[in-house]
Structures are given as C-alpha cells and as structure tokens.
Amino acid sequence: MIPVQYNIRSLMVRKVTTAATAGGIALVVFVFAAALMLGEGINRAFGSSGRQDVAVVLRNGSDSELSSGINNDLVNLLKGQPGVSPDRAGEGGVPAVPGVIGEVVVVVSAEIDDGSGGTTNVLIRGMPAGGMAFRPEAKIVSGRAPAPGSNEVVVGKSITGRFKGISPGQSFDLRRNRPLQVVGVFEANGSAYESEVWGDLDVIRTSLGRSAGVSSVRVRLASNGQFSAFKSAVEADKQLGMKATRESDYFRKQSEQTSGFLVGLGIGVAILFSLAAMIGAAITMNGAVANRSKEIGTLRALGFSRLSILISFVLEAIALALIGGVIGTALVMLLASVEVSVLNFQTFSQVVLSFRPTAAVVVTALVFSGVMGLVGGLFPAIRASRVSPVEAMRA
Amino acid sequence: MTTGSIEAGEAKEAKSEGGAASKAGAAAKEKGDGKGKADAGGPSIVTLRKISRSFQRGRETIQVLDGLDLEVPAGSFEALMGPSGSGKSTLLNIIAGLDRPTTGDAEVAGSNLSRMSDGELAKWRSQNIGFIFQSFNLIPVLTAAQNVELPLLLTHLSSDERKKRVATALRVVGLEDRMEHYPRQLSGGQEQRVAIARAIVNDPKIIVADEPTGDLDRKSADDVLTLMERLNKEFHKTIFMVTHDPAAAERASVQRRLDKGALQ
Structure with a gap:
C-alpha cells in the first residue's frame, strides 16, 4: 500500500x-x-421527564394535560384500579408519597426578562400535598418548598430569571389580583419539569375557578409490569372515559x-x-x-x-x-x-x-x-x- | 540476482575496487553497430517481434512504431537515440511494460507483455523494472529513504529488511547521509541518484532510463552516467536508456538509432 x-x-x-x-x-x-x-x-x-412506573391518565380525546379535564370524584375511583400502588405513609422525616395525584396544568403569559418586552407562555402545575414527593427526582436547590395551601410556588431551574416576576423573592399574577409568590427553585434531573412552575393545587384551581376537577391524574404503579393491567382496566371502564399512558411515553410523545x-x-x-x-x-x-x-x-x-x-x-x-x-x-x-x-x-x-x-x-x-x-x-x-x-x- | 547481490557487490568492491570493473571491462569495450542483434554476449532479455504501435488522434491514425524487431541481451547497456517524435519513448514504454504494442509480441524478462492485463503488468513492473526518469519523479512529500522504499512496499519484506535494503541502495549511490532529506533539499544530481537508488532497491532485471541526464549539468550528468555504468558492470543490470545526449550514449556499450518508427 x-x-x-x-x-x-x-x-x-x-x-x-x-x-x-x-x-x-x-x-x-x-x-x-x-x-x-x-x-x-x-x-x-x-x-427523562417520565417514569416507567407512573401512568398519566387523561380524559379520552385529549392529547395533553392542557386540554384534558377530569372530575374530582373520578380521581378517587382510580385508586381502586389494579396495579395501583397504595399511598405510602411518611415516617422518620421521609415524606408521605401518595399513590394517585390529580394535578391542574395551565399556561400563563409571562414577559421575557431580556428588555425586548416580548411575552411567552409558562406552564404552571398545581399539585396536591405530596406532589413533589411523588417525583423523587425533584429537589429544591435554593429557597424552600411552598407551604401547603398557600400561594407560594417554586420555579424550575431552567426558567428561573428568564421571565419578569418568576424568580425567588418575586411574584407574578396567575390572574388579575391573584399573585403567586416564588419562594424557591427546584431541579428535576434536567427534565422538562424544570421549565415549569409548581404550586398548590387548590390555590391555583380556585384562582382559576376550576375547583371541580383536575387536568390530569398521575398514578404510581406497584411495578413497571402492572401498567398493562391498569391501562386495560381504566380504558375498559366506559364510565371513567379516560385513557392511560406511561409517563415516559407521554413525555416522549x-x-x-x-x-x-x-x-x-x-x-x-x-x-x-x-x-x-x-x-x-x-x-x-x-x-x-x-x-x-x-x-x-x-x-x-x-x-x-x-x-x-x-x-x-x-x-x-x-x-x-x-x-x-x-x-x-x-x-x-x-x-x-x-x-x-x-x-x-x-x-x-x-x-x-x-x-x-x-x-x-x-x-x-x-x-x-x-x-x-x-x-x-x-x-x-x-x-x-x-x-x-x-x-x-x-x- | 537479488538485492543481496547488490550488497555482495558492495562488499566485493570494498575488498578489491578494481576487481568488478575489470570483470566487466570487456563488455564495456564492445560497441554495437546499432543494427539487429546486439553483441553483449548473454541471452536476450528483451525480444520484440514485429512491434507496431499507433495512436488515434481524431480521425487520424499516427503510426509511431512500425514492424520493429529488437533483441537486447541480458547484461547489456544500450542507448537509444533518435530525433524527437521518432518513437524512442514509445519503445521504452513498451519494453518497460507501461504501454502495450498495437500488434506484435513483446517478451521481456521471460514474460510476454502483450498478453498481460493492467494489474499483471503492474505487478510484473514492480518485480522486473527499475525506472530512471528525466525529471527524477521523486515524490516531493516523502524523504529520500521513503522514496527509495516505495517499490519495496509492494513486497512482503519486513520493515527492518526494507530499511536495510534502502540503506544499501542509498550507499551504492553515495547518499547514505541524505536519507532523511526531502527532494527539495537535494541538488538535481543528488535527486537523480536517489531515483537510481529507488530503481535498484528491488533488484530489478532491467533498468530503463528516459533521458536520465536531460535535466542535469555536465558534472552531475557524468556522475549519474558513471553510476549507471557501475550498475551495469558491477551488478550486471541490463540498462536500456533513451537519450538525446551523444556524450551519454557514448557511455553505453551498444548504441541504437530510431527514426520514423524503425531502427536504423
């Protein structure tokens, strides 16, 4: 050669x-x-936003949490479905982890903090007590977790400082005269959650006048393998009118x-x-x-x-x-x-x-x-x- | 003969400088008449029978060689002269297996070249022919040693064996101290000597030289011709040289003249 x-x-x-x-x-x-x-x-x-052992339940016909709506009474019905992990009581400083959580998801318009005056949408997630514990990958990295039942929120690491009012120590309006106070920053393993703002479910949905229901329900399964049984049971029940997706598949989609x-x-x-x-x-x-x-x-x-x-x-x-x-x-x-x-x-x-x-x-x-x-x-x-x-x- | 024989020749020369020269002295005195069979003594190493070579230029057919016969005895040093366009280079190319005749048979170093494929010819050249070009044709981005090594890359020799042979070849041409020099760092005469080392490193049967002194001053030309004489006499290499230079042709044992595609 x-x-x-x-x-x-x-x-x-x-x-x-x-x-x-x-x-x-x-x-x-x-x-x-x-x-x-x-x-x-x-x-x-x-x-990395989704877990294999968590199912996202949406109303039939909805493709995203934003367009979905589920009545409160139906949320409790999901707890009895096959494969659902029971609530885990907190002990010795370990917080309680619920088996099923209903959350409300909305977007608010926020002004981009770059002097351009432009606005964009930011996703707000209202979660019940135990919502953060439900996601073990989520951790507070500065400030503190919101006090339950308050108008306090924590902001994802990726978007903190990017929008006016959405930084620790600042506040922004969810609706007119319904301010949310930012008290901390969280990270969630680089996932899309880090682009969200998390607050209390009841405060947020009350502010929006949507107390009767949630956007979506997350269900912690006893194991990865339980998903099929859970999905079949939920989707077979016409009364529920819901569909289940693995959380990882949901985010991928x-x-x-x-x-x-x-x-x-x-x-x-x-x-x-x-x-x-x-x-x-x-x-x-x-x-x-x-x-x-x-x-x-x-x-x-x-x-x-x-x-x-x-x-x-x-x-x-x-x-x-x-x-x-x-x-x-x-x-x-x-x-x-x-x-x-x-x-x-x-x-x-x-x-x-x-x-x-x-x-x-x-x-x-x-x-x-x-x-x-x-x-x-x-x-x-x-x-x-x-x-x-x-x-x-x-x- | 093997390159080992070049090494042996080297050793022999070191012992008795006059020995090899006197052995080949008789052949050097024999000057052919330029016609028909040359008289260097050995069996023919080149036998051309009714060789014709024509080229197509548009609709015109140019007949460069026309029914040429030639025999070159093994161990001879032949010079081919003739005016430009007489077909010297074409004849040289056919003997060297670079080109094939349109008709006729070319048997060189025991092989009939007319029937070989391109790939077979390439392999045959690498084993039988050493080339000396007018403008040296060294690869400018390779050192003298790497240039000399090129033909050996087509063999199965180990890297150590190749290096040994390269060193021997460069010692034969007197450039063992220029191994790591690039061609641009050498004079014209030195470049041609590196090219000669490349031509002999594979121990070919025949060395073909195309105007080997054409780009050199008189002194360098003399050195190169002396070296070629030595390769012929001492190492018994058959040399077939095309030249315009009467002084160069004078150094060959046989002089031939080609005109209008036929040997005169």
Whole structure:
C-alpha cells in the first residue's frame, strides 16, 4: 500500500486549499453536531421527564394535560384500579408519597426578562400535598418548598430569571389580583419539569375557578409490569372515559413534534450544507489529482495497482474531511453551555433546552465528516486510479 | 540476482575496487553497430517481434512504431537515440511494460507483455523494472529513504529488511547521509541518484532510463552516467536508456538509432 504519510503530507503541503476545504466541512459538522446535541438535549428534557412506573391518565380525546379535564370524584375511583400502588405513609422525616395525584396544568403569559418586552407562555402545575414527593427526582436547590395551601410556588431551574416576576423573592399574577409568590427553585434531573412552575393545587384551581376537577391524574404503579393491567382496566371502564399512558411515553410523545421540527431543521440544513462541502472536497481532490498526475503515474509505473491509488486518494479525502470534522466537533462543544428557550408545540409553553454533548454525538459527527470525504473524494480518486503510468514519462 | 547481490557487490568492491570493473571491462569495450542483434554476449532479455504501435488522434491514425524487431541481451547497456517524435519513448514504454504494442509480441524478462492485463503488468513492473526518469519523479512529500522504499512496499519484506535494503541502495549511490532529506533539499544530481537508488532497491532485471541526464549539468550528468555504468558492470543490470545526449550514449556499450518508427 502507498504509505499514509504520502497523503497526510500532501495535505499539509497544500495548506491553503486544505484549510479552506476543511473549514467548510468543519462548518457543516458544526451545524450537524449542534442539531444532534439539541436532539440529545430534547431527549433528556422530555425523555427523562417520565417514569416507567407512573401512568398519566387523561380524559379520552385529549392529547395533553392542557386540554384534558377530569372530575374530582373520578380521581378517587382510580385508586381502586389494579396495579395501583397504595399511598405510602411518611415516617422518620421521609415524606408521605401518595399513590394517585390529580394535578391542574395551565399556561400563563409571562414577559421575557431580556428588555425586548416580548411575552411567552409558562406552564404552571398545581399539585396536591405530596406532589413533589411523588417525583423523587425533584429537589429544591435554593429557597424552600411552598407551604401547603398557600400561594407560594417554586420555579424550575431552567426558567428561573428568564421571565419578569418568576424568580425567588418575586411574584407574578396567575390572574388579575391573584399573585403567586416564588419562594424557591427546584431541579428535576434536567427534565422538562424544570421549565415549569409548581404550586398548590387548590390555590391555583380556585384562582382559576376550576375547583371541580383536575387536568390530569398521575398514578404510581406497584411495578413497571402492572401498567398493562391498569391501562386495560381504566380504558375498559366506559364510565371513567379516560385513557392511560406511561409517563415516559407521554413525555416522549409530547416532545416528538418539537424534537422532530428542531432536529429535522438542523439536520436538513446540515445535509444541504454538506452537499456544498462535498462539492468543495471533490474540487480540492480533483485539483490534487490534476496537479499530481505525474506523481500518480510514477506510482503506477513503480507497480502500485489502480486499487491502491484509489484507496490512497479516498483515504486522503477522508483525512481531509476528518480534519474538518475534528475542528467542527471541537467548536460545537462550546455550545454545551448554551441553553435555548423553545416553544413546546403540544403545550404552547416555553421549554428550555440545552445542547448535550455525548459520545454518540461526537462519533456520529466524525463519521458524518468521514462520509462527506468518502463521497466527495470518490470520483477524484477514481480519476486518479485511471491515470496512465505513461504519465510518469512526461517531462 | 537479488538485492543481496547488490550488497555482495558492495562488499566485493570494498575488498578489491578494481576487481568488478575489470570483470566487466570487456563488455564495456564492445560497441554495437546499432543494427539487429546486439553483441553483449548473454541471452536476450528483451525480444520484440514485429512491434507496431499507433495512436488515434481524431480521425487520424499516427503510426509511431512500425514492424520493429529488437533483441537486447541480458547484461547489456544500450542507448537509444533518435530525433524527437521518432518513437524512442514509445519503445521504452513498451519494453518497460507501461504501454502495450498495437500488434506484435513483446517478451521481456521471460514474460510476454502483450498478453498481460493492467494489474499483471503492474505487478510484473514492480518485480522486473527499475525506472530512471528525466525529471527524477521523486515524490516531493516523502524523504529520500521513503522514496527509495516505495517499490519495496509492494513486497512482503519486513520493515527492518526494507530499511536495510534502502540503506544499501542509498550507499551504492553515495547518499547514505541524505536519507532523511526531502527532494527539495537535494541538488538535481543528488535527486537523480536517489531515483537510481529507488530503481535498484528491488533488484530489478532491467533498468530503463528516459533521458536520465536531460535535466542535469555536465558534472552531475557524468556522475549519474558513471553510476549507471557501475550498475551495469558491477551488478550486471541490463540498462536500456533513451537519450538525446551523444556524450551519454557514448557511455553505453551498444548504441541504437530510431527514426520514423524503425531502427536504423
């Protein structure tokens, strides 16, 4: 085989063209990897929001908690369904964990605290006592938990400070003259819950005049495997008129539209860019083949086969693309500290997402750059392999 | 002969410098008349029978070689002269297995090249032919040692064995102290000597040289020709050289002249 140093040094000798082509590929890889990182961020926000052993119960015909409504008396009926975990009494400082909780979910308009004067929706979740204990991943990270039965709320880590009045020590109106006081900040393992505001169920639904019911019911199952039995029982009971979904599936479904749109857009743009980058790589490699026809002819004359010339130039194109890939992947890591606020199409409320770098993103981005090199470099490499050894004899 | 024989030749020369030269002295004095069978003594290593080569340029067919016969004895040092466009390079390309005749048979180093595929020809070249080009054709991004090593990459030799052979070849051309130099750091004469080291490192049966002194000053040209003479006499390499330079042709044991596609 032709030594790899031949290709690497040939790239180094042509500094300007190598840098220009690698720069173009780096840009494409940056966009591509950014889209993947956002996808990972969305997966984490929504994917980690749900538990396998929790079922979300909505009214039949509703796709989200916002559009669902369930009467209070039906909530209690769910406690007797098969597979439901009984309430766990608190003892020794461990809070009580209810088996079934009904929650009300609404969105309020909030002014974005960036001086633009723009407004957006923020999701408010009213939960009964034990609502936080129901979600063991949720923890207060500053301030304190709201006092039960009060107008106090805690705000998710992702959105604190982003909206006017929605920060510890501040207050905002749920409705006119119905202020909610922010007393703390919580985190919930990077999930979409961190883009919500949590308060007392009764205070919130009374303020909204919706005391007769809740938006959704969450049911803690005795085990993951109990879900099917629970779902069958609930959905078979026409009197209930409800449907059950695993909480993890519920959030995944919630994220599908947002995720599909954002990641699809990012990858679409990256693929469009990649066409230009592949053409760039092809032009660079074509130039290299034209300039080096005598070298190639010499290698052929010495006895190197067409295949080894082909492989050598394909490897050179892949190496060129990988230089760009490594640069693009390194640069995209800078986005790891960036958070973006996007609209969740299902709830029409803001969700704060982060770009999450993972090993899979890095590997995929590098493979993507390598594929660009392979595709862009293939035809020039075929051309190189067709150079006649007689070229070596040309003075 | 193997590269080991180059090493053996080297050792022999160290013991008695005059020995090898005097052994090949008789052949050096034999100057062919440029026609028909050459008289270097050995069996033919190149046998061309009724070789024709034509090229198509648009609708026009250009006949470069026309029914040419040639025999080159093993161990000879032949120079081929002739005006530009006479077909010298085409003939050289056919002997070296870079090109195939349109008609006729080319038997070189025991193989009929006319019937070989591209891949077979490439393999055959790597085992039988050493090339010396007018403009040296070193790979600019590889060091002298890496350039010389290139033909060995097509063999199954170990890295250590390759390095040993590269060092021997560079010692034969007197450039063992320039192994890590890049071509741009060498003079023209030195570049051509590295190219000669590359041509002999695989211990080929035949060395083909296309205007080997064309890009060199007189002094460097003399050095290169002296080296080629030594390869012929001392290491018994068959050398077939195309040249315009009468002084270079004078160093060969046989001089041939090609004009309008036929040997004169």
